[in-house]
Amino acid sequence: MNPPVGHNRTTVSRVLVRLVLAVAAALFLLPFAVMLRQGLAEDWSTVGELFTDDEVPFARSLLNSVIVSVPQTLGQLVVCSLAGYGLARVPYRHASKVLYAVVATLMVPTAVTFVPSFVVVSSLGWLSDLRGLIVPGLFSALSVFLFRQYFLDFPLALEEAGRLDGLSRWGVFWRVVVPNSTGFIAAIAVIDFIGSWNQLLWPLIIAQDSSTWTVQVALSSLLTAQNPKITLLFAGAAVSILPVLLVFVLLQRHLVRGVTETGLKG
Amino acid sequence: MNRRGALAFWLFVGPFAAGLLLFTYVPIGWSAYLSFFDAHNTVTPTEFVGLDNYTDMLTDRAFLDSIGTFSAFAALIVPTTVVLSLLLALLVNQVRVARAFVRSVFFLPFACSYVVASLVWKMSLFSGVDTGVVNTVFGWFGGEPQAWVGTVDPPLYWVVLVTVRLWLQLGFYMVLFLAALQRIPDHLYEAAWTDGASPGWQTFRHVTLPGLRGALVAVLVLNLINAYQAFDEFYNILGDARGYPPFARPPLVYLYYTSLGSGGQDLGRGSAGALVLALLIALVTLLSGRVLRRSSS
Amino acid sequence: MGIETSRRSFLAVAGLLGLAACGSNTGREGSAAGTLRHCYHAYGEDGVQDAVRRYAAAYPGAEVEVQWNPGDYDSKIVTALQNSAVPDVFEAQVKVDWVRQKQVVPVGDLLGDTRGDFVAALLESQTVDGQLYGIPQSIDTQVLFYRPSLLQAAGVTPPRTVDELLDAVKRLNTGGVRGLFAGNDGGVGVLTPPLLWAAGLDFLSPDGSAPGFDDPRAATVFGKFRELQTGGGLLLGAPADWSDPGAFVDGRVAMQWTGLWNLPKITAALGDDVGVLPFPKLDDSGAVSVPVGAYSAMVNARSADVEAAKAYVRWLWVERTDHQTEFATAFGAHVPARKSLSDEAESLRSGPAKDIVGFVVDSGRIASPSRWSARANTALSDAVSRIAREGADAATELRAAVEVARGEISRTGR
Numbered sequence: 011m012n013p014p015v016g017h018n019r020t021t022v023s024r025v026l027v028r029l030v031l032a033v034a035a036a037l038f039l040l041p042f043a044v045m046l047r048q049g050l051a052e053d054w055s056t057v058g059e060l061f062t063d064d065e066v067p068f069a070r071s072l073l074n075s076v077i078v079s080v081p082q083t084l085g086q087l088v089v090c091s092l093a094g095y096g097l098a099r100v101p102y103r104h105a106s107k108v109l110y111a112v113v114a115t116l117m118v119p120t121a122v123t124f125v126p127s128f129v130v131v132s133s134l135g136w137l138s139d140l141r142g143l144i145v146p147g148l149f150s151a152l153s154v155f156l157f158r159q160y161f162l163d164f165p166l167a168l169e170e171a172g173r174l175d176g177l178s179r180w181g182v183f184w185r186v187v188v189p190n191s192t193g194f195i196a197a198i199a200v201i202d203f204i205g206s207w208n209q210l211l212w213p214l215i216i217a218q219d220s221s222t223w224t225v226q227v228a229l230s231s232l233l234t235a236q237n238p239k240i241t242l243l244f245a246g247a248a249v250s251i252l253p254v255l256l257v258f259v260l261l262q263r264h265l266v267r268g269v270t271e272t273g274l275k276g
Numbered sequence: 277m278n279r280r281g282a283l284a285f286w287l288f289v290g291p292f293a294a295g296l297l298l299f300t301y302v303p304i305g306w307s308a309y310l311s312f313f314d315a316h317n318t319v320t321p322t323e324f325v326g327l328d329n330y331t332d333m334l335t336d337r338a339f340l341d342s343i344g345t346f347s348a349f350a351a352l353i354v355p356t357t358v359v360l361s362l363l364l365a366l367l368v369n370q371v372r373v374a375r376a377f378v379r380s381v382f383f384l385p386f387a388c389s390y391v392v393a394s395l396v397w398k399m400s401l402f403s404g405v406d407t408g409v410v411n412t413v414f415g416w417f418g419g420e421p422q423a424w425v426g427t428v429d430p431p432l433y434w435v436v437l438v439t440v441r442l443w444l445q446l447g448f449y450m451v452l453f454l455a456a457l458q459r460i461p462d463h464l465y466e467a468a469w470t471d472g473a474s475p476g477w478q479t480f481r482h483v484t485l486p487g488l489r490g491a492l493v494a495v496l497v498l499n500l501i502n503a504y505q506a507f508d509e510f511y512n513i514l515g516d517a518r519g520y521p522p523f524a525r526p527p528l529v530y531l532y533y534t535s536l537g538s539g540g541q542d543l544g545r546g547s548a549g550a551l552v553l554a555l556l557i558a559l560v561t562l563l564s565g566r567v568l569r570r571s572s573s
Numbered sequence: 574m575g576i577e578t579s580r581r582s583f584l585a586v587a588g589l590l591g592l593a594a595c596g597s598n599t600g601r602e603g604s605a606a607g608t609l610r611h612c613y614h615a616y617g618e619d620g621v622q623d624a625v626r627r628y629a630a631a632y633p634g635a636e637v638e639v640q641w642n643p644g645d646y647d648s649k650i651v652t653a654l655q656n657s658a659v660p661d662v663f664e665a666q667v668k669v670d671w672v673r674q675k676q677v678v679p680v681g682d683l684l685g686d687t688r689g690d691f692v693a694a695l696l697e698s699q700t701v702d703g704q705l706y707g708i709p710q711s712i713d714t715q716v717l718f719y720r721p722s723l724l725q726a727a728g729v730t731p732p733r734t735v736d737e738l739l740d741a742v743k744r745l746n747t748g749g750v751r752g753l754f755a756g757n758d759g760g761v762g763v764l765t766p767p768l769l770w771a772a773g774l775d776f777l778s779p780d781g782s783a784p785g786f787d788d789p790r791a792a793t794v795f796g797k798f799r800e801l802q803t804g805g806g807l808l809l810g811a812p813a814d815w816s817d818p819g820a821f822v823d824g825r826v827a828m829q830w831t832g833l834w835n836l837p838k839i840t841a842a843l844g845d846d847v848g849v850l851p852f853p854k855l856d857d858s859g860a861v862s863v864p865v866g867a868y869s870a871m872v873n874a875r876s877a878d879v880e881a882a883k884a885y886v887r888w889l890w891v892e893r894t895d896h897q898t899e900f901a902t903a904f905g906a907h908v909p910a911r912k913s914l915s916d917e918a919e920s921l922r923s924g925p926a927k928d929i930v931g932f933v934v935d936s937g938r939i940a941s942p943s944r945w946s947a948r949a950n951t952a953l954s955d956a957v958s959r960i961a962r963e964g965a966d967a968a969t970e971l972r973a974a975v976e977v978a979r980g981e982i983s984r985t986g987r
Binding site: 030090095097112124130145204208211229235244265 | 286293298300303304305306310319367371380384388389391396448455507512515517535536547550561
């Protein structure tokens with residue numbers, strides 16, 4: 011559906027709009043062009059060099075990013091959708107108190123609690139340990155809140171049909187609610203994955219040992235080093251954004267929905 | 277029955293609640309505890325110092341400056357983001373040919389990390405050598421090459437810091453505005469025209485803008501909170517192997533260096549600062565949300 | 574989507590989670606029990622990493638794994654010492670807070686009868702309360718490199734005072750070549766210590782009981798530094814920082830403040846057209862100087878096997894003089910930390926290298942005293958940055974830094 015704002019537009023203003031958009035689009039694409047040009051200018055040999063360079067364990071850091079981001083995204087979906095469903099649908103005397111306790115933490119941004127969280131994770135012995143990177147990220151109050159809002163609107167009739175078929179609440183959740191919510195789950199998943207892949211502050215603190223660096227920490231270390239190897243850095247940057255670009259292109263529909271949901275409801 | 281209800285509830289909510297307790301509530305509590313101790317290089321301090329860490333932080337010029345830096349940054353980034361992302365949304369909303377493609381182009385940087393964007397901005401676009409992209413363009417018009425990151429007086433580094441964040445986040449907010457625009461029902465526009473409103477500014481002022489109120493509030497608040505938490509681009513563009521300069525040092529960067537970085541490993545002051553900051557963010561979020569909602573209703 | 578599919582995907586999710594929890598490779602499970610981990614910062618000189626890996630592999634007493642750290646190495650180390658058994662051995666300059674929290678162990682007993690062979694001032698800089706915590710690996714120093722041909726063309730004599738330096742920087746700024754490069758921060762990071770010494774001041778008073786820059790002359794000398802920033806001859810925004818010789822060898826500047834370690838690259842590029850100077854003095858109450866520092870090998874008190882870590886340190890940094898000499902002189906130029914080795918080092922016997930060794934002996938000053946805390950250092954460098962780069966009032970800024978330093982001295986003295 012197109013809002014009729016443009017109905018009475020003259021040709022001149024229509025051309026102007028397109029011109030402005032074209033210039034803006036070119037500006038937006040420029041940084042990507044720069045990255046590819048600087049990183050892969052000669053040929054693909056820089057990429058090979060990147061994976062064999064002994065300065066930074068780049069291949070290892072890419073693998074670490076996968077090992078962190080994929081389970082973190084999937085785990086967060088499971089933990090938070092369960093909690094969101096429980097808060098929305100399972101009657102319990104203290105449910106509203108629990109909901110307050112969840113929503114209250116939204117006021118305290120996780121980035122501000124990095125010092126105390128570091129203290130807890132280091133006490134668990136998870137410094138320089140991939141568990142320290144993955145596990146704390148599973149418990150997102152924002153995701154729980156969004157799932158709860160979504161499940162509040164989930165058609166009750168569907169759930170009741172499931173109950174009549176003899177399913178327990180747990181069964182209804184997995185066999186009725188989840189299969190009928192794939193669009194919403196995908197939306198949250200895409201947002202989570204991009205956030206997880208791109209985060210810097212937490213892995214910077216926890217991954218002391220270079221064998222646990224994520225790709226963002228590796229790039230950041232190279233960037234703030236005394237003598238940055240610029241070509242390698244750009245090649246590394248180009249390689250590091252490939253997975254997210256892939257997710258972006260394949261799942262853009264869900265991504266747009268996810269942004270709209272997280273932005274407008276959160 | 278009651279007990280079974282509780283059991284079912286905790287079956288669903290339990291795993292999350294346990295995690296929230298361990299990774300959010302325990303840290304906040306522990307942090308509060310540390311903030312009353314001399315906790316240099318230790319998380320199990322023994323020397324109680326009362327409110328010293330708080331008075332120290334609240335009179336610490338560097339910490340107060342960091343809040344000033346945030347304010348300056350927010351004053352630059354919030355209005356520009358709101359105006360430009362709204363403008364993009366309005367423009368994209370008007371094209372019909374290749375609209376999805378155009379939208380994707382503006383949204384694409386959302387997939388890019390702050391680290392990668394900082395790299396491109398620092399080492400290429402705003403590189404201080406005369407072959408830097410911006411300096412090259414300057415050269416065409418006879419301008420002198422500038423050290424964009426290194427020039428403090430005038431503070432050219434703000435150009436670098438603001439543009440990198442604009443590039444990364446404009447698409448995100450544009451998508452929010454686009455969604456809101458498409459929720460405005462057609463009949464409101466038709467009614468406005470019947471009432472004699474011209475299709476340009478008047479329609480925008482009386483139909484579009486009121487229809488975007490919710491989205492505007494969301495964009496402003498999200499943007500403000502995100503600016504408060506700025507770390508990545510500042511750390512990567514201005515930090516180096518020796519540390520971080522005293523200007524353009526936002527609160528999180530200062531707390532990072534104070535508590536965990538090379539600035540002292542002072543977890544007592546770091547915790548006190550983090551709690552003060554958390555309180556400030558909560559206040560600002562609540563206030564801005566309330567003020568905006570009131571002024572728009 | 575069928576019910577079965579969703580159940581299978583749930584199992585897949587659970588499986589992945591389980592895998593992640595058990596299979597997370599921390600680099601710890603991967604290495605054999607008793608492996609020692611040894612951290613270095615990323616040296617810019619080619620070949621150092623290969624060499625230290627070679628030394629580690631040659632150690633007969635245990636498996637040693639070398640970790641190489643580009644970026645903000647100092648932050649990595651302080652955070653690791655917080656609560657981690659990794660690394661077992663690392664290079665750093667000892668900080669009094671590490672000793673107070675018992676995060677590092679004394680290593681003085683490893684020296685034995687070689688103690689007298691090490692440069693005494695270096696040992697002193699790694700000592701807290703009479704105990705040695707780090708074994709100096711090699712001496713790093715920084716000097717002012719200049720191109721005699723460019724100075725001659727501009728009619729400038731090599732600067733011996735701060736005023737002459739300011740004048741030279743201004744006059745050498747011609748034809749697209751800048752006068753001086755001292756880092757992309759305008760030199761705040763590296764020039765603060767020699768500026769203090771130029772005025773006859775220091776971080777700490779001689780007995781260490783008070784800040785050493787509580788003096789009007791500090792405002793004078795940092796006022797000069799402000800003039801240097803505004804004079805226009807300083808290069809900013811170079812691709813690599815002061816520690817890399819790029820700006821100097823590429824002909825972007827006539828003078829650069831950088832490390833002795835770059836000397837081989839510089840002479841390779843510029844041949845005989847290289848001169849070196851210590852940092853000039855403010856006036857006769859101050860002194861010319863070169864900062865002297867030494868990354869020292871230290872042992873983490875939380876190491877799973879402190880004795881094994883110490884034995885390895887003794888082997889590498891006390892016994893294996895061949896490795897020590899190669900480490901100091903084969904990759905970029907450094908002065909060995911032991912007199913017997915620096916006397917033998919061929920590469921230091923002629924040309925600019927010989928001059929620099931002379932500066933170290935005559936005018937070398939310790940750039941990072943163990944009693945000078947990180948917070949005091951941040952306060953001073955913030956003050957210098959504001960004075961020099963933002964034009965803030967020198968006396969006010971320095972007074973604030975003196976206050977912080979005084980508080981830190983009394984805290985760490987406890």
